[in-house]
Amino acid sequence: MPAFPSPCSIWTNTMFRRIAFNLDLGVAGIALAVVVASVSWGVATRYIFSQPATWTTELSSVAFAWVVFFGASAAMRRGLHIGIPILVDTLPAPVRKAATALAIMLVAGFLAYATYLAGLLALQSFNRPSPVLRISFAYVYGGVALALLLTTAHAALQFLRVFKSRDGTICYFPEEAREGE
Amino acid sequence: MDYLPVVILLVLLAFNIQVAFAIGIAALSFFLLSGAMPVQVFIQRLIASTQSFPLLAVPFFILTGAIMNEAGITRRMLNLAESLTGHMTGGLAQVNVLLSTLLSGMSGSANADTAVQSKLLVPEMERRGYDVGYSAAVTASSSVIAATIPPGIGLILYGFLGNVSIGSLFLAGVIPGLMLAVLLMITAWIIARRRGYKPSREKPASWAERLTALRGAALALLIPVGVVGGIRFGLFTATEAGAIAVIYATVIGLMYRGLRWSSIPKVIVETVLATAAIMLIICAANAFGFYMSWVGIPKQAAAFMVALTDNPIILLLLINILLLVVGMLIEGTALLILLTPILVPVAVEMGIDPVHFGIVMVLNLTLGGMTPPLGTLMFVACSVTGVSIAKFVREALPFLAVLILALLLVTYVPQISLWLPTLGQE
Amino acid sequence: AAEIQLRLATVSSTSEPIYEAMEHFVDLVEQKVGEQVKITIHPNGELGSNQEVYEQVKIGAPVIQNSDPGYLSDYTPDFGILNGPYLLSDPKNFNKILESDLFARMKDDLRQSGNFELLATNWLFGARHIIADREVRSPADMEGLTIRVPPNVMWIETMDAMGGRGVQLAWSEVYTGLSTGVVKAAEAPLAALYASKLHENAKTVSMTGHFKAFVGLVMNSDLYASYPQDVQDALTSSAEEAGEFMTDLVLKSEEDFIRKLEAEGVTVVRDVDEVAFREATASVYDAFPAWTPGLHDEINALLGE
Numbered sequence: 065m066p067a068f069p070s071p072c073s074i075w076t077n078t079m080f081r082r083i084a085f086n087l088d089l090g091v092a093g094i095a096l097a098v099v100v101a102s103v104s105w106g107v108a109t110r111y112i113f114s115q116p117a118t119w120t121t122e123l124s125s126v127a128f129a130w131v132v133f134f135g136a137s138a139a140m141r142r143g144l145h146i147g148i149p150i151l152v153d154t155l156p157a158p159v160r161k162a163a164t165a166l167a168i169m170l171v172a173g174f175l176a177y178a179t180y181l182a183g184l185l186a187l188q189s190f191n192r193p194s195p196v197l198r199i200s201f202a203y204v205y206g207g208v209a210l211a212l213l214l215t216t217a218h219a220a221l222q223f224l225r226v227f228k229s230r231d232g233t234i235c236y237f238p239e240e241a242r243e244g245e
Numbered sequence: 246m247d248y249l250p251v252v253i254l255l256v257l258l259a260f261n262i263q264v265a266f267a268i269g270i271a272a273l274s275f276f277l278l279s280g281a282m283p284v285q286v287f288i289q290r291l292i293a294s295t296q297s298f299p300l301l302a303v304p305f306f307i308l309t310g311a312i313m314n315e316a317g318i319t320r321r322m323l324n325l326a327e328s329l330t331g332h333m334t335g336g337l338a339q340v341n342v343l344l345s346t347l348l349s350g351m352s353g354s355a356n357a358d359t360a361v362q363s364k365l366l367v368p369e370m371e372r373r374g375y376d377v378g379y380s381a382a383v384t385a386s387s388s389v390i391a392a393t394i395p396p397g398i399g400l401i402l403y404g405f406l407g408n409v410s411i412g413s414l415f416l417a418g419v420i421p422g423l424m425l426a427v428l429l430m431i432t433a434w435i436i437a438r439r440r441g442y443k444p445s446r447e448k449p450a451s452w453a454e455r456l457t458a459l460r461g462a463a464l465a466l467l468i469p470v471g472v473v474g475g476i477r478f479g480l481f482t483a484t485e486a487g488a489i490a491v492i493y494a495t496v497i498g499l500m501y502r503g504l505r506w507s508s509i510p511k512v513i514v515e516t517v518l519a520t521a522a523i524m525l526i527i528c529a530a531n532a533f534g535f536y537m538s539w540v541g542i543p544k545q546a547a548a549f550m551v552a553l554t555d556n557p558i559i560l561l562l563l564i565n566i567l568l569l570v571v572g573m574l575i576e577g578t579a580l581l582i583l584l585t586p587i588l589v590p591v592a593v594e595m596g597i598d599p600v601h602f603g604i605v606m607v608l609n610l611t612l613g614g615m616t617p618p619l620g621t622l623m624f625v626a627c628s629v630t631g632v633s634i635a636k637f638v639r640e641a642l643p644f645l646a647v648l649i650l651a652l653l654l655v656t657y658v659p660q661i662s663l664w665l666p667t668l669g670q671e
Numbered sequence: 672a673a674e675i676q677l678r679l680a681t682v683s684s685t686s687e688p689i690y691e692a693m694e695h696f697v698d699l700v701e702q703k704v705g706e707q708v709k710i711t712i713h714p715n716g717e718l719g720s721n722q723e724v725y726e727q728v729k730i731g732a733p734v735i736q737n738s739d740p741g742y743l744s745d746y747t748p749d750f751g752i753l754n755g756p757y758l759l760s761d762p763k764n765f766n767k768i769l770e771s772d773l774f775a776r777m778k779d780d781l782r783q784s785g786n787f788e789l790l791a792t793n794w795l796f797g798a799r800h801i802i803a804d805r806e807v808r809s810p811a812d813m814e815g816l817t818i819r820v821p822p823n824v825m826w827i828e829t830m831d832a833m834g835g836r837g838v839q840l841a842w843s844e845v846y847t848g849l850s851t852g853v854v855k856a857a858e859a860p861l862a863a864l865y866a867s868k869l870h871e872n873a874k875t876v877s878m879t880g881h882f883k884a885f886v887g888l889v890m891n892s893d894l895y896a897s898y899p900q901d902v903q904d905a906l907t908s909s910a911e912e913a914g915e916f917m918t919d920l921v922l923k924s925e926e927d928f929i930r931k932l933e934a935e936g937v938t939v940v941r942d943v944d945e946v947a948f949r950e951a952t953a954s955v956y957d958a959f960p961a962w963t964p965g966l967h968d969e970i971n972a973l974l975g976e
């Protein structure tokens with residue numbers, strides 16, 4: 065590691081980071097497998113059994129919420145949420161850095177607040193049951209709250225990195241991993 | 246005050262805040278500033294889209310495409326396309342268009358199609374003396390076919406947001422997609438002939454060669470046939486077709502030995518990331534849509550448009566021009582998400598079939614990806630092939646003209662879209 | 672500007688009787704309290720699905736929801752029975768339930784468990800009938816018939832008991848589903864059937880009348896309690912009156928819809944063996960362990976049946 069660490073290496077490669085930052089992808093991947101299996105089973109039972117399964121639609125909806133929001137967290141770390149950089153690219157480097165830092169701070173603040181709101185809604189929706197399986201909706205909102213929390217962490221870290229960088233470049237996952245290893 | 250979230254949205258987009266978060270923050274600002282209701286309702290509206298069964302088709306068809314790519318199906322399709330059209334004038338350009346058509350039955354994204362073929366075909370075209378700008382333009386324009394022929398993510402989104410049957414939209418996209426393929430092949434042929442681009446092979450492949458190529462790709466070709474046929478004959482819905490396609494693609498991928506069990510996690514990760522990036526925008530847009538309904542923006546916009554004209558022919562022209570202009574500035578998927586709930590009621594009130602209108606909108610917004618300053622197809626093609634944007638635009642012009650011609654045909658001849666979905670009904 | 676702004680939500684379209692009844696409700700409230708209350712109608716599920724709008728109401732949004740006993744039962748299970756198959760032989764008997772102590776207790780419970788104030792429950796939504804590719808007169812005709820069901824246990828159990836095979840489908844997919852054959856049948860009140868043009872794809876409507884549910888209006892009870900007395904009275908009395916308006920409208924319009932459907936080439940089967948279906952679906956009432964024991968008997972006693 066260089067004496068002055070590059071912004072990409074801020075808080076990389078700790079054990080906590082490894083677990084926390086891969087949790088989202090693992091959860092989303094398993095949830096995706098559940099969605100595929102559940103919907104296929106729904107079709108299959110229509111042709112195999114006298115009564116088609118009626119719970120598959122619902123299980124797939126719960127799992128889909130997890131795919132999207134845990135997936136969005138993993139996508140955040142990799143910089144896969146697209147923006148429109150036309151205007152910002154024309155700005156001189158110091159201004160661009162300030163604009164980028166401000167933008168990420170805003171996004172991180174938004175995500176933190178959304179995490180709080182999702183947690184609140186999870187508590188309030190405890191007795192809202194899903195229509196057929198009677199699963200509490202808190203599993204949907206609670207899962208999303210956790211996913212948003214992880215996304216907030218990615219955003220906060222990206223803010224630190226932009227802040228320490230020279231020109232406001234953001235480091236996303238592949239470079240970050242190389243710096244860490 | 247009612248329009249403040251719209252202003253916030255535009256400012257955030259200008260400052261390069263990710264589209265999903267820009268829409269989300271703008272929507273949240275309504276919940277915070279209006280004081281109309283508990284703020285946590287924002288979260289409910291954000292998540293609501295994931296509770297829609299029809300939208301599950303998005304990850305399914307992304308996953309199918311990823312599996313096919315990993316399993317080497319794309320290569321097999323390339324061989325088939327080459328054996329069929331390689332001998333024609335501008336052989337590789339014809340192969341390029343045909344490959345998009347063959348793969349369109351598995352791929353739902355024009356961007357993905359452009360990315361794959363920019364890597365796979367453009368270098369080879371360059372080596373054979375094709376102008377690289379021309380090659381990139383053929384690749385980007387033919388990828389519009391992938392969005393039109395089912396499955397297509399744009400069709401799924403439009404169906405969900407406009408409350409229109411995705412099954413009908415899928416059936417409606419088949420003929421317009423095939424028509425695009427024919428028109429683009431003719432255009433590629435005319436330009437290739439003028440520039441003297443040679444066929445990629447001396448003489449037509451023998452029928453034996455073609456049969457071998459076909460055999461190599463046959464199992465994969467059953468996917469589009471199965472998807473369209475299965476929906477048409479009521480074996481399953483469009484969403485269910487996606488799940489079946491995933492399982493079928495996995496099985497044949499393993500059979501062809503291109504796909505290994507160990508590469509499945511990689512395919513899943515790729516799908517999760519692509520799905521999340523698209524779906525998060527849709528989720529945020531749904532929350533923004535709640536704000537728009539609450540203050541009555543769709544109704545105002547509809548009243549405004551209906552006041553402009555009561556002639557559906559002129560209305561369609563106006564909407565097409567609006568979409569083409571705005572489509573130059575805003576990414577097509579985001580635009581589709583924002584405008585579908587507003588425009589579909591207007592179209593229906595004017596007696597335009599919402600299925601037909603869906604094909605018009607999706608086609609229009611997809612071909613918007615070809616134009617500067619913000620065209621995603623153009624960006625993808627230019628960044629992969631290294632062509633300058635100026636050169637790309639020059640070479641893309643004739644193809645763009647043909648795509649717009651096709652758009653006008655689809656707009657004013659509804660039967661092109663509606664013939665297949667209504668086949669067999671009285 | 673108005674002091675109190677309320678939104679009225681339904682997933683139904685503007686061409687169904689409930690929208691007309693909602694407009695009537697808005698007019699009545701305005702006649703009674705004038706400018707101080709402003710109500711805007713949001714049809715077509717603009718504010719969200721039924722379950723989602725209930726959640727909004729529960730946590731305090733200024734929304735009046737088109738209530739349905741099936742969804743109320745998520746919070747007070749006993750409401751579910753009001754959606755039961757063949758509960759009423761004559762819709763007019765429903766008033767006997769509404770005026771009972773039992774119903775008053777259920778309303779109290781709903782206030783406790785979900786923070787819901789039921790403004791009225793006397794809006795006859797219309798008897799639900801089956802549209803299919805075949806005539807349905809008795810449970811035997813439903814044998815193996817794939818029929819679209821919403822994600823709701825009462826529907827799933829009832830269609831099963833009637834002899835059909837329930838397949839879950841989004842409402843937007845029902846039209847295509849009938850056209851391609853993913854399902855061979857669907858069920859809805861005639862107004863909804865006609866509005867969504869299902870008869871273009873299936874040519875027989877059998878007047879099974881398996882559900883004759885009443886719906887109504889529900890809002891947040893704390894919000895309701897915070898309003899001046901005259902506003903509270905205007906809301907409840909207008910909801911009741913709009914309910915009577917809707918019930919009349921639905922009963923009168925049923926024959927109109929039958930004529931319209933027949934004019935468009937649909938066969939309408941009227942001689943359905945209701946007794947056989949009633950017997951076949953009796954078991955459905957045993958499928959809900961969360962109901963208060965003896966509830967079904969108590970309701971039957973009220974109805975004098």
Ligand code: NA
Nearest residue numbers: 349352391396
């Ligand atoms: Na496609």
Ligand code: NA
Nearest residue numbers: 341345384387
């Ligand atoms: Na192509």
